[in-house]
Amino acid sequence: MDKKEYKKMVDKISPKENKFKNAVVSFLVGGSIGLIGEIIVVVLMNCFGLGRVESYAWLALILVLLGSLFTALNFFDNWVSCAKAGLFLPTTGFAHSIASSALDYKKDGLITGLGANFFKLAGSVLLYGILSAFFLLIVRLIIGA
Numbered sequence: 001m002d003k004k005e006y007k008k009m010v011d012k013i014s015p016k017e018n019k020f021k022n023a024v025v026s027f028l029v030g031g032s033i034g035l036i037g038e039i040i041v042v043v044l045m046n047c048f049g050l051g052r053v054e055s056y057a058w059l060a061l062i063l064v065l066l067g068s069l070f071t072a073l074n075f076f077d078n079w080v081s082c083a084k085a086g087l088f089l090p091t092t093g094f095a096h097s098i099a100s101s102a103l104d105y106k107k108d109g110l111i112t113g114l115g116a117n118f119f120k121l122a123g124s125v126l127l128y129g130i131l132s133a134f135f136l137l138i139v140r141l142i143i144g145a
Helices: 003-013 019-047 052-072 076-087 090-104 110-117 122-143
Strands: none
Touching: 019 052, 019 076, 052 076, 052 090, 076 090, 090 110, 090 122
């Protein structure tokens, strides 16, 4: 059996995913999380008298806490299978990547386990986020905006 025949056989028995449905579900879940986040910001501003910047800082902390907590309790991966990419907002997805890599290596100890592998998944996110911000700054300086 050659590679083409094997690929045809694999494609035939592989489950087909509904990309349109996944996109709609991701949009609705991500939008709902964004809406809940905006409600939290409004509550922080009106009920606690925080400014806009402080409210968004607290919202980021709340999202990181929830993303890490739900990863530790093993809920996050199960929810991703239902909500698709809608849960991978930058804040919650980043918290999940850090918490999951920390949990994977906790048995190796605090230094060689957690300490050495804490940013294993998030390192690439940090690297490419910083690099893209640098290049966008250069573009902004060139066009003079």
